[in-house]
Each structure stands twice: as C-alpha cells, then as structure tokens.
Amino acid sequence: MGAALSIPLLLLAVTGLLLNHADDLGLSRRGVPWPWLANWYGMDPGPLRAFRTRTHWVMEIDGSLYLDGRPVAEEAGRLYGALEEGPWLVAAAGGDLLLLEADSGVLAEVLRPGDGLPEPAHGLGRDRRGVLVRGGDHAWRPDADWLEWQPATPDSATWQTPQPPPPALAAGVRREALARMLNWERLLLDLHSARLLSRAGPWLTDLAGLGMALLAASGLWGWMRRHRARRAAQATGRTPRRIVPRDDVRGEDARGVP
C-alpha cells in the first residue's frame, strides 16, 4: 500500500509545503506562464480595447493596461482614452488617470478622484486650448504638471476613440493576459486537491488520505502490540517473544516454524 500511495503522497506533500508559504512566496501574485493551461481552464480575458497615441499603442484587456504590448498596470479598469502631452503619456482607465513617462513607459502616478482628480475620468481629448479630461457632467483642463484642474468649456473638442491595433501586437497582449489569469496559488490548490483530474480528482485525494490514515493506524497498532508484549515479558522476567509475521499460505512464520 505504501508503494501505491507514494506518488499521491509526494504530490500532497510538495504542494502542501508550497501552499503553506504561499503568502511569503507571493504565489497569488505570480502568473503561470502557460497560456495553453489558462485556455484549458476555460479562462477568457474578454475583448481588447486599443488607443493610438503619437508614438505608442495603449491597450486594455481584462482591466490590465499594456503599452506597446508590455504590461504597465493591472486592475486599472476599462480604458477610455490615451494621449501624449509633453513628457507624459496619459491613460484614462477605470475612472482614474494614469500618468506615464512617454519615453520609458514607467508609471509616474495614478490620479484618482479626490486625490488628484476632481471627478472620475471617462474620456480624453483636445480642443484649441489643449488637453481635456471628460468627467461625469463636466470637462476639465489640467495644468502642465497634472496637479491642478480648471473646469473647461470645450471649444471644438475631439475626444479619443478606440482603434483596431496591429494584429500581432493584439495577439501578444491576449497571450500575456491569459497567462496572468491563472496564478500559481490557484494551480497548486487544484493540484493539491486533484481537481485538475476532473470531478474524480477530489475522490482520489480522499482515497489517498484514507490510505495514509490506514497506514498510520496499522503502524500504531503494530507498535502497541510490540509495546504490550515487551511490558508483559518484563513483568514476568522472560525474554519477549519476537513477533514475526506469518506466511498465511503455508501456515508458517518467516522462520519456517508452523
């Protein structure tokens, strides 16, 4: 039985060890880099939205933002627009504004309603006087540093609209998004419970668990028998008889004694 249980035991032990330290290892924040596995899980990141700026493509899928195919922000929300202004590339996503360095794509700041934005941002555009941010019922104009805001009356404004991105870039972003949807903690949990083997998997894990319990119980039983025999022998002053397993087919013990 021990040999039969060795593989499931090893799997349980290794996955259990890793899951025990999941927080320290950051397993819930690390994506499994195999899009085919996320596909097999039936995960679908949904539609992709893309905006072209002066020199970049900004895309969003499943709420994550990508700059020219490179991830720049997770859980940013739906992308409403992106443009370049001076040294900054600005993206309106999820009601916030993300300020990135246009040259490097490094995230400089996230402006949120209440601590950087007068109200949630749902669009970006330009008019004769410069950049505009569309809020709920109002338009706003930022200063050069995107620190302070003035209410604006748009003058012949052009608002950003999504555009179809280059197919190769879009395919790469979709693959990356699939890989991120499945994290290591999820995969290890499903391996630990054998849910990856479909509905029968958890039952197999239950059997392995019962098998381990039986092994432990039989080991304990054997130890108790030997312990009792030793104590009985000590009480009578006799040498304890070795408890030798019987060969039940021949009716003899391992020494050939009937």
Added chain:
Amino acid sequence: MRSETWIGAVLALVLLAPTVSWARGTYLEPERFLADVFDGAPPPPRVLFLRGTVKQTVREILGHRYPRLRVRYWLRGPRSAWILDEIGKERPITVGIGIEGGRVERVRVLVFRESRGDEVRHRFFTAQFDGAGLDTAQRLDRHIDNIAGATLSVRAVKKLVRLALYLDRAVRREDG
C-alpha cells in the same frame, strides 16, 4: 420557538458567517481625509520625484521599489498629508497619513480592497501610531502590536507610516 429551530438558526449563523465578507470598502474619501488634516482647507498639492538616495531609501523601507515615479503630497507649515498605497496580501491598501512636526498626527485607512484583514482600519490599531516618529535607522520609534489574522495588512500599514515620515523629512530637506 422549538429547540430544533433554535439549533438550526444558530448553526446557519455559524456556518454562513465566514462566507459573508465585510472587509472591502472605502472607509474615508481622500477629500474628507485632507479636509480633516488641514481643518477644512487643504493646500494645493505638490509632487516629490523619487530619485537618487530618496528612491533607494524608499526601497529599503518598503522592501521593494515604490511603483511610482512621483508621490503627491500636501504641505502647510509643520503639517503634511500623504495618501499612499501598499499591497497587503494581494490588493493595495490606501492609507492616509497626517504628519505634524515630524511625528504622526493621524493614520486612516481610506480604501481596503482585500476580503479580510481590515481590522487595521479601526482606531484601536491606528491609534498606536499617534505621535510616532522615526529612529536613525528609519524604523518606527515604538512597537506596534500585530493583529492575528491581519499580519500582512498590519505590515503594509506600518511600512506606509514609515514611508510617510521619511518622505516628510525628505521634502523639508528639499525645501531647505
């Protein structure tokens, strides 16, 4: 009521209670936090770019790079206010920290996005930081009690308070 009904009700409460998540939410709007710190009239915001030794020290305090190039803050006289994010277990916690005279004036959890560990938003926890400062090793000059079951949230808030205290010193050095 029959005893079976009472037993069923208690069992339902005990079994269902863990499935109810109360933790996530916005507990204080940023504008309200700033108004509280500055007696209703917050000053215009400023930004501190994280470069050079400031960037390095921020990394040492947090244990990782701060994922922004610049940090927004509000400053008037001896008071400054900081609204900072740090990941607890998986999601960022947004914390507002008010500093006065180089010591913590208030700590408020503004937005909590995890499913548990939100005990850090209560005054019994945040009050521990009142009056706290930094020692020469950029550590808090007092012990902060942990909360069982919210260790990662506690760790995140402590890091952000240290960060705010350090950044307050940094901006005052810059201003001369």
